[in-house]
Amino acid sequence: MQFNYYFLRQLSGHLEHRLVNRRIQAIFSQNKDELIMIFEGDDPFLIKANLDNESSLLSFPESFARARKNSIDLFSQIHDLKVLNIKQFKNERSFSIRLENDFELLFKLHGRHANVILFREDTIDSLFKKSIEIDQSVKLSELDREIDQSDQRLIESEFELIKVYPTFDKHIKNHLKAEGFYDSNDHELKLKILHALLHQLNNPLYYITEVDGIPKLLLFQPKNYLQSFDDPIAASNFLARQFFTNHGLSKLKSKLLAQTKKEIKKSESYLNQTKAKLSEIKKRRGYDELANILMANLHVQVNPQAKEIELFDFYSSQQIKVKIKPNQSLQKNAESMYRKAKNQAKEVEILSQNISAKEKTLRELLKKQEVISSSKDIKSLKSLESSKKEGKNQLESPPFIEHHINGFQVFVGRNAKNNDLLTQKYARKDDLWLHAKDVSGSHVIIRNPKGISIPIFTIEKVAQIAAWHSKRKADTLCPVIYTPKKYVRKPKGSLPGQVLLSKEQVILVKPERISS
Known part of the structure; x- marks a missing residue:
């Protein structure tokens, strides 16, 4: 519930007190879907945004050790710009950091589709998560939602909350249900319950609890909770610690x-x-x-x-x-x-x-x-x-058909591209390579990590597999080529699965499906 509109409204207000007149010192990422912002000052202020599909969270750590490697600077065009103010959009789970030079950094916090988008005036300059296609058409001027939320409007709508309070999520509706809102036809009682709810949402305490083992932030006191806060920044930090440590x-x-x-x-x-x-x-x-x-x-x-x-x-x-x-x-x-x-x-x-x-x-x-x-x-x-x-050994869990024949690990390519992957990337020089002669079929590899002489009876059994996984699987007998992988090369520009051999032997076998 951290990205609930009523929590974000409180959070953005606290952020304004902490950020106005500070300058952006750095914005970078060193993990997929993680964004770090540092605002300069005697006591630098940090925003850490984790915007992955499972754990979208905002936190505000006191410090952050930036890695020397795998770290990339983002939104460099707003580095060193001063924060003018924070804007919370009406009835919208989004706020923005407004900066000098007509820049505005939008935090669009729609749960699993959360994103950070940089605007210059009302035009998108760049996005943190470019994969969310719908964000390409976001307009700042259209984010505010002016809604008549008067008592009269509620009565006229017959208390259809989705029209008047689209920001009420399931947790708020569950609270209303517990208060008897949906069981009553008395307009005065319904309005009384709503007014009490809105007062609580405007003057909330924040409760960190666990639901099915996952840390959650709630605006209403549950039966059991880990800790309560009156500061949304402190609540966010505690939630993040619970999520990224315990959970x-x-x-x-x-x-x-x-x-x-x-x-x-x-x-x-x-x-x-x-x-x-x-x-x-x-x-x-x-x-x-x-x-x-x-x-x-x-x-x-x-x-x-x-x-x-x-x-x-x-x-x-x-x-x-x-x-x-x-x-x-x-x-x-x-x-x-x-x-x-x-x-x-x-x-x-x-x-x-x-x-x-x-x-x-x-x-x-x-x-x-x-x-x-x-x-x-x-x-x-x-x-x-x-x-x-x-x-992890490259061939420990490869994407190929796997057999164990007489103590040897055997891999069979699934298609032409998979054949290339098996032969060119996974097979090693001493592995034995097999393929049905003169027809299309699977590349087959006998792993030979110790470079020993593979017994002929093992080669015969694996050759039967190679014959089975070829166009000659229905033949009575099939010639199968075998050679150490070091004698197999792929010509430049050749089609998937095509190779050339500099040395080969042929064995005649009956095609047969053999289980490990």
Whole structure:
């Protein structure tokens, strides 16, 4: 309710006593939607306007430490000009600071659409928030609203308040309702209630309370309140402190906790999936043992068309069935299995490393959650927020389709522009880049932060994803190009998604949608 007309009318009157004959020393901004004005004098006077969509507030701090960076001067044409007077516009939530040289700085305080506009005479010179298009046509000469607010007019309008008192907001109407205004048909009683209300609005106390955890300024005494004031400047400062400390702390804490819990849940899910994958690999029969069994049974006659053969397992002294590739000798099948065993060992190593790294991350997240929950200092929370932004890995939460394949993080572009973003900005030189050959489709990246040799079985699975996200998704087989990202470049002036390769390999796979 700080931007209620009746409060602003009192506030602008107090500002006139404080500002007339002072000169503007500086006007600047160092945060989006925040404006700072400093008026010179033995005791400089400051106005701080926070005009964002959620917390539009005016406050008047005793001092303000201007940052050396990310600070920009505004309205330089009125620097060093003297304040002539303050004008409160009639029945309008706006006041202006009138200056020398026919300049006038309008504070148009319409809640979420609040703005500061500089005029020279009745012509707009510049605006603080240029995004509010309707403010481009504001005219100072049309802001005053002359309204007949006599008792006779009220009776003639049948006490339709919106016509006579358009400045009555819901808080004032709720007060009238509590006083029985809307329940009575007695004109004299209605006028009595209104007169008492107007007297209170002209001689108010200001109450700072909380509504749903959000600090509010009220003109009527609520059942519970934090503090009351008879000075609108002091009330504004207390409101701002409550909002930007207590409420700001609570809001930032909730935001950081929600983000951290989401990361914890994601880490726990990744650990569960990866541990299950590792357990499944360790439980199944190793390719090296199967290869040894084949080598021990080379004397056995094999049907060339057979896809499975029963052999003696010298590990268990029993007969077992082993799947083999048709039209290949047992020795060739054994050689293939030895290669798979090598890849399987590498996969186990990668999964184990990833589990260890993610467990460390989870411990850090749980510790961070505890720190956030117990924190009572907004500065420390803001430092946590900024460190999170600075330390955030670019590919931690990218705008791409994400998979986890055999312990590797895989990203798939969503469209041509997104492909460019993935390949040109997010991918690193040792990451493996894949794309269906000779057709349009998604760029696919296998993250390879340690620059290791990615197993061929992993490349095959990811190639299936690349084939699926291409024009060849319906084909029986699809050739897919793969190469380290360092061999991929984008020619100047090329269309979105177009790249050139200086080195490539091709793998033939069946297009398949694969879940992480």
